[in-house]
Amino acid sequence: MRKSFKLDEIDCANCAQKLEDAINKLDGVEQARVNFLLQKLTLTAADDAFDEVLARVVELTRQVEPDCEIIR
């Protein structure tokens, strides 16, 4: 399953790149893309584990970029 989320307040292009790298290293994430200009996160993960993976992604984002919020 592939879904897009709005990333609020992602401030710098470099941070977006780092966040993307970090999310891609998470368990269960097949592919993650962070688009800095569109403030968008596109996440691909298995259908049955999607919510679980998403919860991990949200938690990681809170650690890496506390200012930035994933809007579901």
Next chain:
Amino acid sequence: MNKKQRKWRNRILIALAIFAVVMVIDETGVLGAAFGKPGDVYASFVLFLIPYLIAGYDVLIKAARNIRRGDAFDEAFLMTVATIGAFAMVIFPDTDPHMAEGAAVMLFYQVGELFQSYAVGQSRKSISELMDIAPDYANIERDGKLVEVDPDEVQVGDVIVVKPGERVPIDGVVVDGVSQLDTAALTGESVPRHVEGGSEVISGCINMTGMLHVRTTKPFGESTVSRILELVENASEKKARTENFITRFARIYTPAVVFAALALAVLPPLLGLGAWSDWILRGLTFLVVSCPCALVISVPLSFFGGIGGASRLGILVKGSNYLELLAKVDTVVFDKTGTLTNGTFDVVAIRPADGIDESTLLEQAAHAEAFSDHPIALSVKQAFAGAVDETRVADAHEESGHGVAARVDGRQVLVGNDKLMAEHGVAYRDCDMVGTVLHVAVDGRYLGHIVIADVVKDDAAQTIRDLHAAGVKRCVMLTGDRADVAASVASEIGLDEFHAQLLPEDKVDAVETLLAGEANGGKLAFVGDGINDAPVLTRADVGIAMGAMGSDAAIEAADVVLMDDKPSNIAHAMHIARKTMRIVWQNIVFALGVKIIILLLAALGIANMWLAVFGDVGVAFIAILNAMRAMRVDKS
């Protein structure tokens, strides 16, 4: 400015005010009078710490957090080290104090960051305006009332209602209503399109005049507007080589400068080349310039702007890499039919025999062809101004491969080629024009002939001129048509080369040969209408599909998609690609140039920290402003 930015601005203003007051106190010697020596230095240290912390506490926190995660090399870290370093110079009492500089660097950095954030916000806004073609609801009739629903919920085959002023949310066919559609957002074309019952409508168009009932033919997710948005959004995933280069460069650049700064601060004083304080200060200045942000933001932003700007003209570019390739194109290969010509048959000349007028000739031909629906017959009937009265026609039949014969008003009318005339012993006149020639004879008397040909598009010749002016060396046409037809089209619009009588697979071979002839990194673009050109579109460096509005196959196969069928958009696309690449390189050269100069000056001890901060945030700000130019395209 959003709420966060306003708070940020106010914080910076307060810090600036306090900084100014502290500066005055420090300069006027009040501290010296109150605390004596060296107490005054410590007092001013504490005072400057106030605006420093107000302005930069978030930067310090961010740096600390990054260090904890073991991921230190970012701007916040560099600024923290540089400013704390400046404050720490207080332990070298032999030098002038640098607290003012430390606080000022942080302030200046924050001002620059705020500007940068504002500029990014602005470009995001322009981008979302660019993409604001997706309707967020569809009207459905339920129990006689109109209800707004999420377009995702509409099933294929449902009837939706589009009111005047609204955007068509989903592709479909009009079942009821007549209106004009504004397709400018999709094609850049400003002339509205007329639709009525039975017409196909494409999502993203604005309904201008009348209420339309539309039976949907696709789900929302597969409708044209959704596909276009997806395409433009995902375009940034296919990165240009320049973009990848910048990313790799940034990864090396920052650590390299940090270690260089360290070496600069430590080695010379160890070798006894000067005071510690002097070299540490130079090292710190070095650090401030080391952030590659100007490039990391402005290069992708330029590409995005170029792609976004192009999409406003109805030119969809599927990735930054294609924009980069398009800028290097020096050979453009065209398919003829449907690309340079309209792909339809039109009457291009009417040449009556002596004593006959044009309308008589057309009238006879149109009536003889009354019952035929061959493309040639259709174009003759279309050219005839009056209505065809079928009751005047009897005994119409095809003369296989040669033309038609019929009795019109009781007289025998023959319409066809040379062979038909020869067969019936009619003395016909030869024609010097290229195309399909229809001779007309009534009761054995020759009336003249009508020439039918595929018409070259209005802007085809201009396109070739524009491409040549833009530095394209060869414009080549490939066609399955006869050589004389191809030659006439080629000379009419000024092509450099043409290959005629090609089978579809020959086109691939022809493109291969042309590709092999490319020298010095020149690229080849192939332009076709996308219907049966898929192999060639894929083989070319850049495959351009024309007239793709509503054609899934073309959107799929091509790298660049022109929504309408005007070849002049090829020249526009190349123009945008070149402009984007110019902006990208301007930014790269400018940002790196300024940084390298400041690094050199800093190493020599000429540049101070103020200049270094300009080298970081100032350059980033200017580069972003420059990148935003890529988004602006002339509609002309």
